[in-house]
Amino acid sequence: MKAKPKSQPALGIDAVMNGPMKATEIRSLAANLMSGDRRALARAITLVESTRPDHRETANRLLHEISDHTGGAIRVGISGAPGVGKSSFIETFGNHVLEQGHKVAVLAVDPSSPRTGGSILGDKTRMETLARNPATFIRPSPSGGTLGGLARRTREAMLICEAAGFDLVIVETVGAGQSEAAVADLVDVFLLLLTPAGGDQLQGLKKGIVELADILVVNKADGELARPAKQTQAEYAGALSLLAKQTEIWSPPVLLASALEGSGIGDIWETIGDYRAAHSGPDGIAAKRAVQAKTWMWRAIEENLIGQIRGDPRAKDRIATLEERVISSDISPSAAADEVLAHFNLWKSEAGS
Numbered sequence: 001m002k003a004k005p006k007s008q009p010a011l012g013i014d015a016v017m018n019g020p021m022k023a024t025e026i027r028s029l030a031a032n033l034m035s036g037d038r039r040a041l042a043r044a045i046t047l048v049e050s051t052r053p054d055h056r057e058t059a060n061r062l063l064h065e066i067s068d069h070t071g072g073a074i075r076v077g078i079s080g081a082p083g084v085g086k087s088s089f090i091e092t093f094g095n096h097v098l099e100q101g102h103k104v105a106v107l108a109v110d111p112s113s114p115r116t117g118g119s120i121l122g123d124k125t126r127m128e129t130l131a132r133n134p135a136t137f138i139r140p141s142p143s144g145g146t147l148g149g150l151a152r153r154t155r156e157a158m159l160i161c162e163a164a165g166f167d168l169v170i171v172e173t174v175g176a177g178q179s180e181a182a183v184a185d186l187v188d189v190f191l192l193l194l195t196p197a198g199g200d201q202l203q204g205l206k207k208g209i210v211e212l213a214d215i216l217v218v219n220k221a222d223g224e225l226a227r228p229a230k231q232t233q234a235e236y237a238g239a240l241s242l243l244a245k246q247t248e249i250w251s252p253p254v255l256l257a258s259a260l261e262g263s264g265i266g267d268i269w270e271t272i273g274d275y276r277a278a279h280s281g282p283d284g285i286a287a288k289r290a291v292q293a294k295t296w297m298w299r300a301i302e303e304n305l306i307g308q309i310r311g312d313p314r315a316k317d318r319i320a321t322l323e324e325r326v327i328s329s330d331i332s333p334s335a336a337a338d339e340v341l342a343h344f345n346l347w348k349s350e351a352g353s
Helices: 013-017 021-036 037-050 054-067 086-099 127-130 154-163 201-206 208-212 223-241 264-279 285-311 314-327 335-352
Strands: 076-078 104-110 136-142 170-171 189-192 215-218 254-256
Touching: 021 037, 021 054, 021 154, 037 054, 037 136, 037 154, 037 254, 054 154, 076 086, 076 208, 076 264, 076 314, 086 104, 086 264, 104 154, 127 136, 136 154, 136 223, 154 170, 189 264, 208 223, 215 264, 223 254, 254 264, 285 314, 285 335, 314 335
Parallel strands: 076 170, 076 189, 104 136, 104 170, 189 215, 215 254
Antiparallel strands: none
16 A cells, blocks of 8 residues: 655645645645645635636646646536525535445536626535535636536646545536537536436437537436436437447447436446446547647636636727627727727737837
């Protein structure tokens, strides 16, 4: 059994969040994180979620420091419409995986209010028994209105959890109607939860999210809903048979489960193992992660560019004027966007001269 790295002196939150950190402080935080220190784990995630430029620079240095200790976890995305029972399912599923000797991290993305930016962040209370297990880490994060309900720095938070020794990372998305392509570009296996009697074959075909799913699960298959659940399973299986296969090596199965009774949970865990085994070749999960990394690089570029434009004091008045012109149809949105970028490039050029 490998000895854990010796824990370094604990860093206060002020040392992490106030200004640039020294190289020795970053190494200390990384060492504490990899030794399993929960406070270091929480601080590291807080750091990578920060939008301040100096924090982003420090976060990138921390991610480089732990890079050799990431990538070893099974990454599972779980989504579904509100009311499908995501939190209950994750609690039952997580407890089952813990019994197999694994360590489970849950990154639960809560919806942010489009008006106030606030979020409920109540997943720890909805996963009470799972949260009490010392081999579990649950981190609720606000989605911030990002595409697919993913928190802005979910990918970095996932890497932090892997470095801390968690070998299953679950990303729970909002599932409130946004495009779920973002989660598919983040995880190894994308699992979609469905409700019994949730629709017919045509409805299944209309949902683009179904085409992204690697495994579909009809949850709440118990009691009076047991029969409707089997009907829904058959309908979605029929709908999937009409869709073009994503790959030649995997056909998404439609499974039944009950988070309340715990039935079907073991089958789902085994199916995830089957999926990973089927994608163990050179064109499998490793290649998928490489493509995902490139995708997230460009998403980071887009986010950072927008952040720089909005954060430039010279852009504030110009953008406000263009917004008013767009509202009054005096200029098209595309032309206004081109003008913002032209002015931003001019300002950057002047700053560099």
